[in-house]
Amino acid sequence: MFRSIITALSAAAIMTAAAQTDFKPEEHSTFTTDRPDGRYTSSRAIAHQLMASKPPRLQYKSTFDATQAAEWRKEMSAAMARVMNHPDTATVEKPQLTGTWQRDGYRLERWESYPFAQAVVPFLVLVPDGVSASNPAPAIMCIPGSGQTKELLAGETRVDLDSSETKPTRNAQAYEFVKQGYIAVAVDNPACGEPADLEVISGGGGWDYVTFSRALLELGWNYLGYASYVDQQILNWMRTMPEARRDRIVVSGFSLGTEPLMALGLMNPDIYAFVYNDFLCTTRERALVMTLPDANGRRPWPNDISHLIPEFLVEFDFPDIVAALAPRPVICTEGGLDRDFKTIADAYATSGAPEAFEYHHYAKFVDPADRVPIDTMPAGINRDTFFRLANVDPPRHYFKSEHVLPWLKKILAD
């Protein structure tokens, strides 16, 4: 229990004794063993082998016929429901409207949902002028990226909407959607923005996703389970909105927001379409190949524990999940490996809707000659190399309205 004390007291001697001063990380980029029996002594290497030997149970197979694919999608949905582990909703009360503001061409509403007896989760609703129960519109749930808030999505400058101004930045997807005539529902991700703890009032900088996630993990839950549960309650309410077309509910996730999108997508077959605004990658492969240590001999992990969902990666991975959304329309806006897009395209073709899947690479990698033609990520790389090989252009990570808006217009034309 006294980790820091003990480490300081007793590890130093052993480590100093054995330390080399000429450690070269690139010589240890992957796990190796010089034992004749091929066994590893390093616990970290053993855990790596355990993960490597356990591919996801529900990987999409290009050999599926339409019937097998349909059966597989059901299993994917059941597995997602299991790992998301939503609590029963006996204490959930109906969302309440807490305020309305007229903006330029639309009505901005603030609502509160009550996903637990002790909780309030506010969300924003943007309804275009002229949309009503007798003239309903498609409704798009907008889920922000890490560090983003529902106010940012709505193009607002403040949580207090009485004093807020509308000044949309380029990630204001809810604002963009309402301007196109769609209802937009902007949610927060847990532990950020209005649902944050003390970060705003302390002015301490950054949002603490991790401690919140840790508390959930102790209970056998996880960040995405909570996020998708909270979003699910708002989605349930969207289905009851008189102004919304219940048969045209769309979920749009940016970056971190693609994770709840995937969870909701598998668990709610009535969602009509999906905007996946991030690069697409195989998360398990990312963890397995990003093993290049730093100068201190520490190998990285791709992300923090707000992305930890125990048993998620033994069930499926991101490309499998997007493939399982077939035949429902999906747009992926920020590239990835052609290998993964081929998998998803195959699933859409098998489901009889090849045109329902659209994807775009980052501008920098639109020309196939600029993409590294690989089917397997090489082991022993770092984050930068991973991004490069996955055709990712980090500084250009933003909401790709230039792809999304025309696509929505097409799929929501009727």
Place this chain on the structure above:
Amino acid sequence: MFRSIITALSAAAIMTAAAQTDFKPEEHSTFTTDRPDGRYTSSRAIAHQLMASKPPRLQYKSTFDATQAAEWRKEMSAAMARVMNHPDTATVEKPQLTGTWQRDGYRLERWESYPFAQAVVPFLVLVPDGVSASNPAPAIMCIPGSGQTKELLAGETRVDLDSSETKPTRNAQAYEFVKQGYIAVAVDNPACGEPADLEVISGGGGWDYVTFSRALLELGWNYLGYASYVDQQILNWMRTMPEARRDRIVVSGFSLGTEPLMALGLMNPDIYAFVYNDFLCTTRERALVMTLPDANGRRPWPNDISHLIPEFLVEFDFPDIVAALAPRPVICTEGGLDRDFKTIADAYATSGAPEAFEYHHYAKFVDPADRVPIDTMPAGINRDTFFRLANVDPPRHYFKSEHVLPWLKKILAD
């Protein structure tokens, strides 16, 4: 996926706008809400409420009679086996002896166990001179604290035992035991010492328990599950040692090592006795009360994810587990709350073996007048206050041979 980029880009504006320059952590030591309906907006507060509303399923009850207590112990054992989630052992091969060295009064052996097809886990065995199949001795598995190694437990200076010298420090419990005539089996904890990854060869300082734990958690496993599984294979082998008294196998854990001790204890009813060398606390309570934020508004978590065992704390807590070891002898050497010791003493009395439980406070808190007489930890404290209220004297955290050796002599007298 681009957490750091996004956070930097888009959170700054909102946070700066709302930041107060006069944040006083002590004014926010607990979770509060000024809403009339008592609901919380903070995700972290909501997670706290979820945890607070979910006491462990298998808490020990002082109302148990002997029959109910026996039934409860079976449930505790089953729950521990479930959360430890040991894999099947089809590929486990028998441990092999890899070297023997004569030391002053005992034989030092190095063994290797093979808990997975890809893995080797070395351990040390110290056999007193004169102990043999025809003159067997009790055998004590020694599990080190965080940052400690099996070599440290054995009083050795190096992993390479050919060049190692015997220079025991005060935490060399295996050395102390063999000097008393007991067989000592010294193991490493995962990810530290010989099972470390690159820490020793890089000389980078510290041991990386966290990345290893993260890999396991992704797979639905956890650090303690792995540690107890690896230790279990060595325990299985100890039962076959000709020189060991199979009816006198003891497990002795120091600090971090008390966690595998508890797991092994519940899952192996044939372990004869336990040395619990740490303070005892209710881990869930610790997480619930340590909510005093730092100057940046961050509330702490008591420990890192090597201590994260999903669903552990919804099943039981440390005092429950020690109580469930009744009627087998246990010594707790470094205090805790009298409340918790009373619980355990009650369980031992109910099992008909009140004398089998012994506990000692830190010297500083031996006088009851020096202990804060509380039954409930106050909310909103930090680590230092928690330690003070739990009667912990961190600088005096070491292997308490002064209590342990006389106690072992007593319980192993026959």
